[in-house]
Every structure is written in structure tokens, then in C-alpha cells.
Amino acid sequence: MTRHLMKGVAAVAALLMVTTACGGGSDEARKTADGKDILSISVWNYEQTPEFKALFDAFEADNPTIDIQPVDILADDYSDKVTTMLAGGDKTDVLTMKNVTDYARYGTRGQLTDLTETVNGLPKDSYLGLDAFDLDGKYYALPYRQDFWVLYYNKKLVGDADLSNLTWAEYAALAKSKTNGDGAEKVYGSYQHVWRSVVQAIAASQTGGDQLGGDYAWMTDQYTMTLDLEKAGAIMPWGTANSQKVTYDSQFSTGKAALLPMGAWYSARLIADKAAGKHDVDWGVAPLPQTAKGAGVKTFGSPTAFAVNKNARNAAAAKTFVEWASGEKGATAVAKIGIYPSFTNDAVLAAYAGVAGMPTDDVAKKAFAPDSVMLEMPVSDKSSDVDQILKEEHELIMSGEKTIPDGIKEMGDRVKNEVG
Amino acid sequence: MTVLTSTARKRRRTTLIGWSFILPNFIGFAALTLVPVVAALALSFMEWDSYSSPEWVGLANFERMWNNANFWVALKNTCFYALGHIPLTLVAALGFAMLLNRPLRGVGLFRTALFFPYVTSLVAVAVVWNMLFSPDLGPINQFLRAIGIDNPPGWTTSSDWSMAAVVLTSVWRDMGYYMVLYLAGLQTIPPELYEAAKVDGAGAWARFRNITLPSLRPTTFFVVIMLTISSFKVFDLVQVMTEGGPGRSTLVLSQLIFREGITQGRFGYSSAISMVLFVIVLLVTLIQFRIQQRSER
Numbered sequence: 001m002t003r004h005l006m007k008g009v010a011a012v013a014a015l016l017m018v019t020t021a022c023g024g025g026s027d028e029a030r031k032t033a034d035g036k037d038i039l040s041i042s043v044w045n046y047e048q049t050p051e052f053k054a055l056f057d058a059f060e061a062d063n064p065t066i067d068i069q070p071v072d073i074l075a076d077d078y079s080d081k082v083t084t085m086l087a088g089g090d091k092t093d094v095l096t097m098k099n100v101t102d103y104a105r106y107g108t109r110g111q112l113t114d115l116t117e118t119v120n121g122l123p124k125d126s127y128l129g130l131d132a133f134d135l136d137g138k139y140y141a142l143p144y145r146q147d148f149w150v151l152y153y154n155k156k157l158v159g160d161a162d163l164s165n166l167t168w169a170e171y172a173a174l175a176k177s178k179t180n181g182d183g184a185e186k187v188y189g190s191y192q193h194v195w196r197s198v199v200q201a202i203a204a205s206q207t208g209g210d211q212l213g214g215d216y217a218w219m220t221d222q223y224t225m226t227l228d229l230e231k232a233g234a235i236m237p238w239g240t241a242n243s244q245k246v247t248y249d250s251q252f253s254t255g256k257a258a259l260l261p262m263g264a265w266y267s268a269r270l271i272a273d274k275a276a277g278k279h280d281v282d283w284g285v286a287p288l289p290q291t292a293k294g295a296g297v298k299t300f301g302s303p304t305a306f307a308v309n310k311n312a313r314n315a316a317a318a319k320t321f322v323e324w325a326s327g328e329k330g331a332t333a334v335a336k337i338g339i340y341p342s343f344t345n346d347a348v349l350a351a352y353a354g355v356a357g358m359p360t361d362d363v364a365k366k367a368f369a370p371d372s373v374m375l376e377m378p379v380s381d382k383s384s385d386v387d388q389i390l391k392e393e394h395e396l397i398m399s400g401e402k403t404i405p406d407g408i409k410e411m412g413d414r415v416k417n418e419v420g
Numbered sequence: 421m422t423v424l425t426s427t428a429r430k431r432r433r434t435t436l437i438g439w440s441f442i443l444p445n446f447i448g449f450a451a452l453t454l455v456p457v458v459a460a461l462a463l464s465f466m467e468w469d470s471y472s473s474p475e476w477v478g479l480a481n482f483e484r485m486w487n488n489a490n491f492w493v494a495l496k497n498t499c500f501y502a503l504g505h506i507p508l509t510l511v512a513a514l515g516f517a518m519l520l521n522r523p524l525r526g527v528g529l530f531r532t533a534l535f536f537p538y539v540t541s542l543v544a545v546a547v548v549w550n551m552l553f554s555p556d557l558g559p560i561n562q563f564l565r566a567i568g569i570d571n572p573p574g575w576t577t578s579s580d581w582s583m584a585a586v587v588l589t590s591v592w593r594d595m596g597y598y599m600v601l602y603l604a605g606l607q608t609i610p611p612e613l614y615e616a617a618k619v620d621g622a623g624a625w626a627r628f629r630n631i632t633l634p635s636l637r638p639t640t641f642f643v644v645i646m647l648t649i650s651s652f653k654v655f656d657l658v659q660v661m662t663e664g665g666p667g668r669s670t671l672v673l674s675q676l677i678f679r680e681g682i683t684q685g686r687f688g689y690s691s692a693i694s695m696v697l698f699v700i701v702l703l704v705t706l707i708q709f710r711i712q713q714r715s716e717r
Contacts, residue, residue, distance in 0.1 A: 080682050087470035087685075105685065109471045239577030243554040245547065384684060395666040399577040418489065
């Protein structure tokens with residue numbers, strides 16, 4: 001009997017050892033079979049996001065002793081996944097900061113390595129979007145890419161209209177005049193994606209409205225214009241776009257929409273897909289339409305950055321990479337595939353304009369040199385709560401459930417009551 | 421004396437053997453379910469962002485929940501979903517089981533067809549139903565217009581109808597599984613009962629009420645319990661189909677738990693909501709057990 005018991009105890013002990021062994025893992029930097037240091041970097045949709053491969057290839061060519069291993073995560077789940085990874089003490093060396101809100105959260109929780117000293121040694125004026133990473137004077141990430149919104153247009157569908165200096169009213173009139181056809185043949189004058197930023201962040205960047213403020217009357221005009229376009233049939237109804245999970249690419253690159261307000265990142269995709277023969281749209285880029293004429297080109301966007309995980313296995317190599325990627329060499333590597341880098345100088349801009357297929361006319365030049373780029377969503381500990389409320393009320397206004405004044409009032413009331 | 425010790429030893433031995441049989445399963449249950457559940461209970465009285473050390477806050481999380489409109493909206497939506505999903509699935513499953521329990525050419529094909537949604541990827545189900553429900557281009561509204569309804573509902577784009585759309589989709593998905601349970605239940609009813617009833621002159625409805633339904637009581641009890649639990653913890657379907665929208669019209673409790681915990685990093689608060697959800701499911705299940713016991717007496 002005791003023999004049986006001992007056997008049982010031994011079996012349980014063995015099982016426990018096996019299960020707990022999985023939880024361990026060494027803290028030392030890992031090496032490949034041929035002796036290179038392994039640098040792991042979290043990325044999203046690696047195959048569809050060419051900038052990562054461009055950066056990694058260029059970095060490895062520059063640093064032959066380092067082997068980069070991407071940790072690929074589905075773009076939609078990226079924030080949640082990285083949050084969970086960090087909570088579990090994950091040791092991935094470099095973390096890509098997909099948006100500034102998440103960055104602020106990781107940074108304030110002490111999950112990222114302090115890079116303030118490195119930043120203080122940089123020519124700050126050459127970096128677009130660096131300010132967004134300032135958390136009370138400390139920096140925990142360095143941006144390598146700066147997106148801002150522009151207006152894409154289909155040259156064949158738009159014709160010879162002058163797009164260099166549009167107001168939203170002129171944009172709306174143009175969209176209505178370029179709408180034609182019916183049913184499956186219908187061509188919309190424009191496509192406005194379902195995101196709340198298409199209305200709200202545009203309005204904020206051009207009227208000076210504060211998205212965290214609790215008073216949202218400044219969104220009224222942009223909503224009125226958008227709903228009017230929808231009523232006139234000049235843009236796809238929001239409900240259809242949302243329930244069919246329509247992608248903006250499926251509308252613009254198939255010639256179903258003449259205009260498309262979208263982030264500058266889309267250029268890289270249009271260029272790559274055209275080269276691969278996936279579409280043959282003759283496209284151009286114009287500045288985002290403006291609320292008022294003569295006030296310069298005001299747009300919004302967000303920087304993307306790399307940060308060093310505080311638990312990084314290979315912190316030294318991680319730091320080298322982050323600095324390299326955000327600097328001139330990294331900027332050149334991403335500019336060459338049509339992504340607008342955070343760091344710019346004449347050489348980098350020339351590399352960007354020199355991408356085969358990139359529009360280089362005067363209108364495009366104006367679009368690529370906006371006068372101001374406001375952060376898509378201000379960084380604060382309230383950002384993600386407010387974001388959720390603004391998104392929910394945006395859905396209600398766009399689906400016609402609430403009138404514009406009611407929706408805007410509800411936004412304000414909820415932000416004041418629930419976030420406070 | 422010796423006899424006594426030997427029975428005691430024997431009993432102890434049997435107990436130990438019994439334990440050793442359930443041990444492998446119990447270790448898994450303890451590590452992956454029991455410990456997290458107890459931890460969640462403790463966490464619901466703390467504030468924790470998953471990184472710094474948890475801080476004891478007493479009942480603050482529950483107070484916050486009480487005063488938070490999102491919680492009440494989610495609770496109401498979850499109950500609404502359960503009230504639609506449980507009876508509709510039950511009736512549909514029983515109805516199809518009755519239909520497919522008779523000798524019929526191609527009965528296997530029909531049974532498979534009805535079970536198919538259950539083994540289909542949920543994400544695919546949600547995306548495709550979303551397209552079917554599309555207000556302008558979707559086949560459902562095109563059909564409704566064709567039969568003369570001029571203003572068909574906006575389904576997933578309307579806050580009044582979005583939950584109905586989710587309920588319909590979930591009923592379609594789940595009924596096949598419960599139908600199989602009912603089919604198994606129906607086969608255990610002795611045919612003699614029906615023959616005797618027929619001889620006594622009982623009609624179809626009388627036979628259904630007095631033979632089928634009472635004989636199926638254990639199955640129904642099991643189905644109701646499973647449906648209740650799955651209704652209250654619904655998450656995946658809503659997340660993919662509507663993400664809780666439009667507005668908050670389909671926001672359910674598990675989604676709120678996910679949002680507050682994983683997305684916002686408020687693990688204490690989200691644990692508190694989980695505890696409330698747990699208590700609700702527990703109470704409803706206990707009530708059902710009580711009703712079942714009473715009806716068996």
C-alpha cells in the first residue's frame with residue numbers, strides 16, 4: 001500500500017516538475033546556430049506591412065552580427081496582445097508602438113526602457129512626431145514613421161478638377177458631381193471609411209477642438225457635410241460599409257470611388273499593389289480639404305515608434321536598433337518603399353519622392369508637406385475611455401440613430417459623467 | 421479489532437485510489453480554473469493594472485460598478501440576449517428533433533445540415549450573417565422588401581434591432597447541437613407508451629404533452645442549464661458581429677469584462693464584474709435545480 005502511495009506521489013511530483021519547467025526560461029540573450037545575436041521585435045501583419053521587412057533587412061545588412069526575428073501579431077489584436085504579453089513578463093526585445101495611447105500606458109506603467117538620454121542627444125527638430133512620446137519630460141520610444149492624412153484621387157474619375165486647395169464644401173460638391181451609375185456599376189464620388197477619425201479627428205485638427213474636452217460642438221459641420229454626402233448618395237452609406245466590413249482599398253483601387261481621404265501610409269500599398277499588377281488605377285495625392293481657405297494645410301496623423309522592453313533579453317542590441325531605425329538610415333529604408341518617416345532631411349525626402357510610382361506633381365508635393373499635423377488623439381490617461389465613448393456615439397450618429405446635436409450632446413454628457 | 425482496522429485500511433485505500441484517478445484532471449482544473457477563479461475573487465476587492473502590485477480598495481470596484489452606466493447597459497443587454505436566445509434555441513432544437521426523429525428519406529443529410537453551423541468557425545458565421553443582415557444590399561432585407569415590407573429593420577446598424585440580429589444568428593448556430601441532444605432523448609422514450617396512448621385515443625398534441633415532454637424532462641433540464649450558462653457568457657459572436665455597437669446596443673457583460681480588464685488594464689474592476697456575472701449564473705442555475713427537484717417529487 002505504501003509502495004503504491006509512493007509511486008503516486010512520485011508520479012505527481014514528476015508531473016509538477018514538467019508543468020513548472022515550461023514556465024521558466026533563461027534571461028540570457030539568445031544566439032542563432034551561426035553565432036548571431038537574436039533580436040526579437042513585435043510587429044503586426046508582417047506580410048502586409050512591407051516597412052518592417054525593409055527596416056529589418058537594412059539593419060541586418062548594417063549589423064551583420066544581429067539576426068532579427070519578428071514576432072508577428074494580427075493587426076486588430078496587436079494592442080491587446082502586447083498588453084497581455086507585457087503583463088506576463090514577456091521578454092521580446094523591441095516592441096513596436098502602434099499608437100501613442102498604448103505607448104503612454106506602457107510607459108507610465110514602467111514597462112519600457114527609458115531612452116531620454118538618447119533622445120536628448122538627437123537633433124529633435126528633424127523628427128516629426130517626437131513630441132508625442134514626451135511623457136513628463138521622459139521618452140520611452142523613438143518614432144520611425146509619421147503618418148498624416150491626405151486626399152487620394154483617381155485621375156481618370158476626377159478629371160481636371162483643381163484639388164490643390166479644396167475646402168470641405170468644395171470637396172462635397174466635387175464628390176456629388178463625380179457620382180454616377182447604379183447598382184453594381186455605381187461609382188461613388190468619394191469613400192469615407194467608417195472610423196470615427198474620418199470625421200472627428202479631421203474636425204479637431206482643423207477647428208482646434210479638443211477631443212478630450214467634453215464639449216464637441218466643433219464636430220457639427222464635419223458631421224453635417226458627411227451625412228449630407230451620404231444622403232445625396234455620393235458616399236457609401238456608413239451602415240453598409242460597416243456591416244459588410246468594406247475595406248477602403250476595395251473601393252479605391254477598383255475605381256468604385258473617385259476620392260478617398262486616408263493616411264499617407266496607403267501610398268506604399270498602392271505602389272506595391274500596382275507593381276504586383278493587382279490594380280491599374282492612375283492615382284494622385286492632394287492635400288486634405290480644409291475647413292477654411294488660406295489657413296494652410298492642417299491635417300492629423302500619428303507617429304509609429306519602436307521601444308525597448310524593460311525585460312528585454314538583448315537590451316543593448318535592442319537600443320542600437322531603435323536608435324538606428326528612427327535615425328537617417330532607418331528613415332531612408334522606409335522612405336524608399338513609400339512610407340513617410342519621422343526623421344527627415346533633404347536626402348530622406350529625395351528618397352521618398354524618388355520611389356517609383358510616387359506622385360511628384362506640385363499638388364502631391366503640397367500634400368506631403370502639411371503645415372501642421374495634429375495628433376490623432378491627445379495622449380492622456382483618459383484617452384482610451386474617451387475614445388470608446390466617441391466611437392460609440394459616432395456609430396449612432398452615422399447610422400442615423402441619433403441626430404447630430406443629440407449625438408454630440410450625449411458624447412459630452414458621457415465624457416463628463418463616465419470619465420470625469 | 422483486526423477486522424475493524426482492515427476495513428478502515430481498505431476504505432482508506434479505496435479513497436486514495438479514487439483520488440489518484442481524479443488527480444490528473446484535478447491538477448489541470450486547479451491550475452487553470454480554480455486558482456484563477458479564486459484570484460479573481462480576491463482581485464475584485466483590489467486595484468491592479470497587471471504590472472504594479474495590487475492594492476486593497478475594499479468595495480470600491482463594486483461601488484464604481486453600481487454607479488457606472490456601462491455596467492447597467494451591459495447587464496440589461498445580456499439579460500435581453502438570454503431571454504431571446506434560451507427559449508428560441510430550445511424551441512427550435514426540440515422542433516427540429518421531433519421532425520427528424522421520424523423515418524424520412526435523407527434524414528441523415530438533414531441532421532448533418534442542421535448540425536453544420538455548430539462546427540463552422542464562429543468568425544465566419546458572424547461575418548457572413550453580418551452581410552446577410554446588411555440593411556441595403558443584404559438578402560434578408562431584399563427578401564423583406566420583396567414581400568411588401570417597405571421599411572425593413574436596419575439590423576446590425578440599428579440599436580433597436582442589432583440585438584435581435586445577434587440572437588437570430590446565435591439561435592441558428594446553436595440549435596443543431598441541442599437538436600442532437602434532444603434526438604438522443606427522444607430515442608430513449610419507449611414506443612410502447614405511444615402505442616398505448618394511441619389505443620386509448622390520444623391525439624398527436626396529447627401524446628406530445630403527456631408522453632414526449634415529460635419523458636424529455638432530464639434532457640430539457642440539461643439543455644436549459646447549458647443554454648443559460650452559454651447565454652450569460654456570450655462574447656465571441658457579439659465581438660465579431662457588432663463589437664457591442666451600434667453605440668452600446670449590443671454591449672454584453674463579458675465584453676465589458678474584456679474591455680475593462682485586457683484593454684484598459686483595470687483588472688480589479690473587471691474581476692468585480694466577473695464576480696457579479698458568476699453570481700447571476702450561479703443563482704439562475706440554482707433556481708433551475710430547485711424547480712427540477714420539485715417537479716421530480
